[in-house]
Every structure is written in structure tokens, then in C-alpha cells.
Amino acid sequence: MSDPSDPPNSDLPVDWAQHYADGDTPWDHGVEHPELAARLGAGELAVPAPGARALVPGCGRGHDALALARIGWKVTALDQVAPLEEIVNSKLHPLGGEYQLGDALAWTSASGEPEMDLVFDHTFLCAIDPEQRPRFADLVLRNLRQGGQLVCLLYPVGKLLEAGGPPHSLDAEQVGALFGDALELVEHSPAVHCIEEREHGERWGRFVRR
Ligand SMILES: C[S@@+](CC[C@H](N)C(=O)[O-])C[C@H]1O[C@@H](n2cnc3c(N)ncnc32)[C@H](O)[C@@H]1O
Incomplete structure (x- = not known):
């Protein structure tokens, strides 16, 4: 997955660990997304x-997760790349959060109960194969408590799904369709603070669990 100028699309599975090993992580701008920073x-x-809890699946180097932890969220950050565990936990542990290694789509809290007040997505849902998106919906519905929020930094808005990816087309309508009546879209607006190099649109979508 590339950014700026996304790479030629490929149907091959992405070797995310190799991207990090090679330092080929153009989606990573070294800080939290500027829209998230401005809104926080x-x-x-x-x-x-x-003690309210936030889940950040596909957290990468954890910039967004750390920004949430700094304002007091108890963050669980998920990714499947082993070398990221120490990097992220060295900063997240002192803030009361934790990186957990594994398939984010399979994650469930230790209690098995929906304990999350917030799920934050930024370039995770667009990174996975669109066929896996129902698993993302299951992840959210398993873990987000009633009244909790799913916040999506939607990208790449306006890209055609047929154009492939990653990043695969993502917009609020697609996210809404994944959840049906289980979530209500309560806010949907263009990102004012965008990552300029990105060649597709970015929007902020906030959903609340009914
Ligand atoms: C495009 S990167 C975005 C990372 C981060 N959200 C950011 O903005 O810097 C996608 C991330 O999702 C992770 N990922 C993809 N599929 C995953 C899965 N099934 N479970 C956990 N992490 C996954 C990758 O390892 C990668 O770190």
C-alpha cells in the first residue's frame, strides 16, 4: 500500500511485515493523522x-493510538507485525495502553464482553481485502458497547472499488452498509486537515452503536 501516489494495484496478498522491515511505509507520516490531531x-x-477504552486495529507504528492514549483513553492497539510490538509498547505502556500482536480481525477482549467505547480506524479497513470487511464489522460489533463510537478516517474516498488496492475504495456508505441498523452515522464531513500527498479524498465518519 503506497502513499503518495498509490502503487499499481495487485491482487497479491500484502506482506506488511516486509514493508516495515524495508522501511517502505509511505502511509506512515510519523505522527497521528492531522485531522485527528486537530479534533483532539x-x-x-x-x-x-x-478508564474508557479505545481499540485501534491495524495500528502500524501506533501514532493514532498514542494520540488517543495521551488524552486519557486506555488504548488497545492491534497489529500483526511482531517487530512493532516493542516499538509501540515502549510508548503505549507508560500511557496505560497496550499493543497486542495478532490478527486484529479475530480479536476479542479477555472478558468476551463488548468493552470498547471507541474503535478508531485509519487505513486499516481500506488495507484489508474487501472480502474481509464483514470480519471488520464482526470485530466492531463484538467489542463496541452500546453508545460507543466507531470513528473512521475514511480514505481513499472516490476511488472505485473495481480499481483494487490496497488502499481499496472506502467511504461512509460502504461502512454503513457493513453495519446495517447496528450503527448510526452521526457525523460525516470532509477532513479539513488532510495528508496532502494523498491522491484520493479523506473524510471523517463517526458512527454510534445503537
Ligand atoms: C496501511 S497500514 C496502516 C497502519 C496505521 N493505521 C497507520 O495509519 O500508520 C495497514 C496496517 O494494517 C495491518 N494489518 C493488515 N491486516 C491485518 C490483520 N488482519 N491484523 C492485524 N493487522 C493487520 C498491517 O500490518 C499494517 O500495519
Whole structure:
């Protein structure tokens, strides 16, 4: 998955670990997404209660997860790349969060109960094969409590699904279709603070679990 200028699309599975080993991670801008940073700075996504939990699947080097942890979320960050575990945990543990290694789509809390108040997606849902998207919906519905939020930094908006990926086309309509009535779209707006190099649109979509 490339950014800027996404690579020729391929149907081959992506070797994410190799991308990190090669330092070929153009989606990673070294900090949290600027839209997330601006919104957190404006007081959005405030922690609803002490100990409220956030899940960040496909967290990569954890920039977004760390930004959420810094304002007080108890963050569980998930990725399948082993060398990221130490890198992310060295910064996340002091903030009360944890990186867990494995298939994010299969993750369930230790209690088996929906304990998350927030699920934050940024270039994870667009990175997985679209056929796997129902598993993302299962992940969210297994773990997000009633009234909890799914926030998606939607990208690449406007790209055709047939154009392949990753990144595969993603927009609020596609996310909404995954969840049916289980989630309500409560906010949908263009990202004001975009990653300029990205050649497709970015939007902010916020859904609440009914
Ligand atoms: C495009 S990167 C985005 C990383 C991060 N969200 C960011 O913005 O920097 C996609 C990430 O999803 C991870 N990933 C893909 N499929 C996964 C899976 N099934 N379970 C856990 N992580 C996965 C990859 O290892 C990679 O770190």
C-alpha cells in the first residue's frame, strides 16, 4: 500500500511485515493523522469516563493510538507485525495502553464482553481485502458497547472499488452498509486537515452503536 501516489494495484496478498522491515511505509507520516490531531486539540473524542477504552486495529507504528492514549483513553492497539510490538509498547505502556500482536480481525477482549467505547480506524479497513470487511464489522460489533463510537478516517474516498488496492475504495456508505441498523452515522464531513500527498479524498465518519 503506497502513499503518495498509490502503487499499481495487485491482487497479491500484502506482506506488511516486509514493508516495515524495508522501511517502505509511505502511509506512515510519523505522527497521528492531522485531522485527528486537530479534533483532539479541539476537545473532540474526549474520554467519556476514567478508564474508557479505545481499540485501534491495524495500528502500524501506533501514532493514532498514542494520540488517543495521551488524552486519557486506555488504548488497545492491534497489529500483526511482531517487530512493532516493542516499538509501540515502549510508548503505549507508560500511557496505560497496550499493543497486542495478532490478527486484529479475530480479536476479542479477555472478558468476551463488548468493552470498547471507541474503535478508531485509519487505513486499516481500506488495507484489508474487501472480502474481509464483514470480519471488520464482526470485530466492531463484538467489542463496541452500546453508545460507543466507531470513528473512521475514511480514505481513499472516490476511488472505485473495481480499481483494487490496497488502499481499496472506502467511504461512509460502504461502512454503513457493513453495519446495517447496528450503527448510526452521526457525523460525516470532509477532513479539513488532510495528508496532502494523498491522491484520493479523506473524510471523517463517526458512527454510534445503537
Ligand atoms: C496501511 S497500514 C496502516 C497502519 C496505521 N493505521 C497507520 O495509519 O500508520 C495497514 C496496517 O494494517 C495491518 N494489518 C493488515 N491486516 C491485518 C490483520 N488482519 N491484523 C492485524 N493487522 C493487520 C498491517 O500490518 C499494517 O500495519
